[in-house]
Amino acid sequence: MAGDPSQILSKAGARPDAADSVARRLADIRARIAAAAPEPSRVTLVAISKVQPAEKIEAAIAAGHFVFGENRIPEAAAKWPAIKARHPRVRLHMVGPLQTNKARQAVALFDVIETVDRPKLAAKLAREMDELGRRLPCYVQVNTGEEPQKAGVRPAEADRLIAECRDTHGLAVEGLMCLPPIDEEPSLHFALLREIARRNHLSVLSMGMTADFEIALRFGATHVRIGTAVFGPRPSAA
Numbered sequence: 592m593a594g595d596p597s598q599i600l601s602k603a604g605a606r607p608d609a610a611d612s613v614a615r616r617l618a619d620i621r622a623r624i625a626a627a628a629p630e631p632s633r634v635t636l637v638a639i640s641k642v643q644p645a646e647k648i649e650a651a652i653a654a655g656h657f658v659f660g661e662n663r664i665p666e667a668a669a670k671w672p673a674i675k676a677r678h679p680r681v682r683l684h685m686v687g688p689l690q691t692n693k694a695r696q697a698v699a700l701f702d703v704i705e706t707v708d709r710p711k712l713a714a715k716l717a718r719e720m721d722e723l724g725r726r727l728p729c730y731v732q733v734n735t736g737e738e739p740q741k742a743g744v745r746p747a748e749a750d751r752l753i754a755e756c757r758d759t760h761g762l763a764v765e766g767l768m769c770l771p772p773i774d775e776e777p778s779l780h781f782a783l784l785r786e787i788a789r790r791n792h793l794s795v796l797s798m799g800m801t802a803d804f805e806i807a808l809r810f811g812a813t814h815v816r817i818g819t820a821v822f823g824p825r826p827s828a829a
């Protein structure tokens with residue numbers, strides 16, 4: 592075994608390269624955040640690791656990064672328990688659409704739920720959090736573009752849902768999240784999310800991805816969710 596040439600090759604070659612490039616990309620993004628954000632120290636980079644292999648996630652952790660996001664429960668369940676067991680500092684954000692029947696798994700696997708978007712889901716999450724003894728911070732996802740195929744509460748219904756999450760279900764609503772339409776100027780969407788947060792006294796704004804995070808930061812983003820710019824292009828299975 593010790594002399595297996597393919598083992599030696601992969602140890603000496605491929606892995607360190609991948610680790611180097613993730614570390615380099617992270618350093619580059621941190622510099623861009625520092626340049627674009629009014630208060631860089633208040634910004635959290637959520638590295639979106641969907642479809643990326645555990646090796647790249649380990650490379651990011653080795654480079655000192657601990658906040659990640661995933662968008663699918665089965666994938667998160669397969670990848671993250673082992674990584675979290677090795678690295679207790681890691682915090683995992685749920686950023687994908689959440690079915691009510693997966694709420695329990697989500698509460699067990701994740702540390703922040705960014706995609707609360709309807710009363711039934713809020714009620715289920717609150718119940719599971721009680722049962723599991725895990726009170727997770729939640730963000731309400733707003734469908735700022737009112738796209739029919741997209742998750743998120745409609746802007747006109749956001750205030751009511753936020754109040755219901757807090758008052759009826761006792762969820763710890765810390766902020767808002769949005770995913771603007773890909774073919775539209777994102778600024779209007781970021782401004783709308785900021786306004787809904789302001790009038791509901793919410794301090795967290797999760798907005799901005801690889802293509803538009805610098806714009807989001809100028810509109811007050813506190814959390815930017817960046818996948819491609821951290822890990823490189825996603826494997827085509829995405």
Ligand SMILES: *Cc1c(COP(=O)(O)O)cnc(C)c1O
Pocket residue numbers: 639641662686687770800801802816817818819820
């Ligand atoms: C994939 C994803 C991202 C990251 O997208 P990139 O363009 O790769 O930075 C951010 N937010 C959500 C909800 C995603 O699903």
